[in-house]
Amino acid sequence: MPEWFRTFFDRDYLDRYARVTDEEVTQREVDGLIHALELEPPARVLDLACGYGRHAVVLARLGYEVTGFDLSFDLLAEAELRAQGAGATVRLMEGDMRKLPFVHEFDVVVNLFTSFGFFDDERDSRRVMEGVHAALDEGGRLLLDVINRDAILRDFQPRLWRETDDGYVLSESEYDPARSRLTGRQVHVSAKGRVAESSFSVRLYSMHELRALIEAAGFEVESVYGGFDLSAFELDSPRIVMVGRRP
Numbered sequence: 001m002p003e004w005f006r007t008f009f010d011r012d013y014l015d016r017y018a019r020v021t022d023e024e025v026t027q028r029e030v031d032g033l034i035h036a037l038e039l040e041p042p043a044r045v046l047d048l049a050c051g052y053g054r055h056a057v058v059l060a061r062l063g064y065e066v067t068g069f070d071l072s073f074d075l076l077a078e079a080e081l082r083a084q085g086a087g088a089t090v091r092l093m094e095g096d097m098r099k100l101p102f103v104h105e106f107d108v109v110v111n112l113f114t115s116f117g118f119f120d121d122e123r124d125s126r127r128v129m130e131g132v133h134a135a136l137d138e139g140g141r142l143l144l145d146v147i148n149r150d151a152i153l154r155d156f157q158p159r160l161w162r163e164t165d166d167g168y169v170l171s172e173s174e175y176d177p178a179r180s181r182l183t184g185r186q187v188h189v190s191a192k193g194r195v196a197e198s199s200f201s202v203r204l205y206s207m208h209e210l211r212a213l214i215e216a217a218g219f220e221v222e223s224v225y226g227g228f229d230l231s232a233f234e235l236d237s238p239r240i241v242m243v244g245r246r247p
């Protein structure tokens with residue numbers, strides 16, 4: 001599949017995901033990550049693949065020095081508007097996570113809501129982790145939050161639908177065990193009859209694979225949780241929330 005992530009995260013993504021990433025959800029995630037990292041302002045935080053800035057803006061309002069980095073012009077434009085609306089200062093940068101331009105600039109890098117595993121070539125994923133490692137100061141930490149593959153596969157639903165503010169989204173996907181990839185499409189049908197279709201393909205990770213990946217980039221894994229409630233990680237945990245330290 002061509003680089004689907006260049007078009008998937010457009011303005012329609014905002015509508016498709018508005019309900020599942022609302023303010024309440026975001027606040028819970030921010031509270032969880034602050035506790036997991038025992039993070040005190042004004043720590044320097046890179047929100048890698050910040051999307052429309054929902055975490056970055058909340059963190060900046062709490063006094064952290066936040067940089068948001070993302071590939072999507074549409075989502076960055078929305079992040080800019082939201083930061084202005086909230087009176088928050090966030091440095092927003094457009095770029096590809098495979099080519100991170102930072103050297104020893106951050107205390108913490110967060111990568112949230114399954115913003116990892118997009119690339120076809122595994123070497124690209126390794127490159128991202130090496131870039132994250134280089135972006136951190138010594139002793140700096142990475143918090144990764146991705147969906148837990150093992151839990152998804154125990155109750156795999158190839159067809160799912162959910163309501164949006166103006167219609168519904170149908171998600172159809174299939175899982176390829178040879179490559180651990182979930183590939184499919186989302187069809188967004190609005191009440192006015194507008195139909196938008198977007199394709200995706202994501203590499204899913206089990207906990208031990210994610211651990212091996214970040215260890216190979218030079219991190220030491222400090223803790224692994226099953227979600228932002230910071231529950232212990234288990235087979236059925238919805239998320240893998242992994243904290244690694246650059247020694």
Ligand SMILES: C[S@@+](CC[C@H](N)C(=O)[O-])C[C@H]1O[C@@H](n2cnc3c(N)ncnc32)[C@H](O)[C@@H]1O
Nearest residue numbers: 005009049050051070071072096097112113115
């Ligand atoms: C699932 S969204 C999550 C966004 C945000 N972290 C959140 O929780 O709302 C994934 C994000 O990754 C970004 N992205 C995809 N490919 C990227 C790349 N190669 N480099 C940087 N960002 C990328 C997308 O534009 C999108 O904003």
